[in-house]
Amino acid sequence: MHAPSILLAAAFAGVAIASPTPRATEYVGYLISTFSDAVPKVQFHLSEGNSATEFSFLNGGNPVLTSTVGSKAVRDIFLATNSARSEWYLLGTDLDVEATGFSWDVATRQGSRGIVVWKSTDLVNWSGSSLVTVEADTAGMAWAPSAVWDDETSQYYVFWSSREYAESDTAHTGSATLDKIRYATTKDFATFSAPQDYLAISNTPIIDQEFQYLGTPGNFARFYKNETTQQIVEDITTGGLFGTWTNIGYATTDIPREGPASFADNVTPGLYHLLADDYTEYVPYESTNIRAGGYTASSTNGFPSGLKHGSVTPLTQAEYDALAAAYPA
Ligand SMILES: *[C@@H]1O[C@H](CO)[C@@H](O)[C@H](O)[C@H]1NC(C)=O
Numbered sequence: 096m097h098a099p100s101i102l103l104a105a106a107f108a109g110v111a112i113a114s115p116t117p118r119a120t121e122y123v124g125y126l127i128s129t130f131s132d133a134v135p136k137v138q139f140h141l142s143e144g145n146s147a148t149e150f151s152f153l154n155g156g157n158p159v160l161t162s163t164v165g166s167k168a169v170r171d172i173f174l175a176t177n178s179a180r181s182e183w184y185l186l187g188t189d190l191d192v193e194a195t196g197f198s199w200d201v202a203t204r205q206g207s208r209g210i211v212v213w214k215s216t217d218l219v220n221w222s223g224s225s226l227v228t229v230e231a232d233t234a235g236m237a238w239a240p241s242a243v244w245d246d247e248t249s250q251y252y253v254f255w256s257s258r259e260y261a262e263s264d265t266a267h268t269g270s271a272t273l274d275k276i277r278y279a280t281t282k283d284f285a286t287f288s289a290p291q292d293y294l295a296i297s298n299t300p301i302i303d304q305e306f307q308y309l310g311t312p313g314n315f316a317r318f319y320k321n322e323t324t325q326q327i328v329e330d331i332t333t334g335g336l337f338g339t340w341t342n343i344g345y346a347t348t349d350i351p352r353e354g355p356a357s358f359a360d361n362v363t364p365g366l367y368h369l370l371a372d373d374y375t376e377y378v379p380y381e382s383t384n385i386r387a388g389g390y391t392a393s394s395t396n397g398f399p400s401g402l403k404h405g406s407v408t409p410l411t412q413a414e415y416d417a418l419a420a421a422y423p424a
Pocket residue numbers: 220221
């Protein structure tokens with residue numbers, strides 16, 4: 096009875112999920128997709144060439160997309176694409192913290208179980224927003240979606256954080272699980288597989304997870320927030336998203352930090368950047384030894400103020416030019 100399950104476990108752990116990573120020399124800049132507390136809509140910031148810290152606020156400092164669904168506010172913006180870079184999805188949390196009667200208690204008991212989705216084939220011409228339910232009836236909310244494209248199965252693995260109530264507690268008035276990371280798969284961000292737990296830690300409520308591909312199949316870092324210490328945890332693996340992960344501690348000792356956005360430097364091999372939200376705005380960090388953590392503060396010269404939980408995408412020349420032309424700073 097043991098042999099088959101060991102084999103199955105080994106095959107599952109060996110799944111190597113690749114991120115879209117054309118050679119670094121193909122990239123000429125970065126796009127930050129984000130929102131602000133004052134304006135909970137999608138906002139784009141474009142780098143000055145391959146500077147990882149100097150950015151211009153595109154579209155004359157105005158948002159590029161407004162949610163027309165659910166709460167009509169969107170937070171925690173993530174930009175996903177496939178290896179061919181032929182389709183783009185902007186994802187966000189459906190949550191308006193300025194709504195009349197808003198409370199975090201209600202937001203985590205009867206919060207939105209959907210994520211806000213926009214689609215594009217060219218990064219500039221976007222569909223209208225849609226609200227796609229990803230969570231089960233037992234979930235209190237669906238926060239901070241992120242996604243990883245998998246070449247082997249031609250689908251996205253989509254992650255978010257939630258807490259769950261007992262099946263019998265249909266009004267979600269009782270106690271819930273600790274916050275944990277959930278996931279589902281999709282090919283089109285319209286239809287999703289049934290949600291499952293990805294990472295639930297017995298003594299730690301966690302939110303805001305995203306992955307960093309480390310350039311070799313199966314090699315990733317993942318970042319998420321320990322809500323107890325209000326710090327960003329880093330784990331690493333060589334075995335793919337569902338492999339064995341090693342905790343390497345906190346990315347930075349600075350507190351509070353949340354909403355990690357990690358990206359590889361376009362120019363310097365082995366250099367990685369991490370944006371961490373101090374509850375007011377993003378603070379930039381960098382590391383030349385991501386497998387050990389070791390982040391230090393980056394220059395904030397030219398780094399925009401007021402950016403909240405978002406994601407950073409490397410851009411080809413054609414993508415960079417299309418964004419600059421469609422949404423001038
Ligand atoms: C934008 O996309 C729509 C279909 O989604 C298409 O009809 C339209 O021509 C596109 N516009 C541009 C400028 O590409």
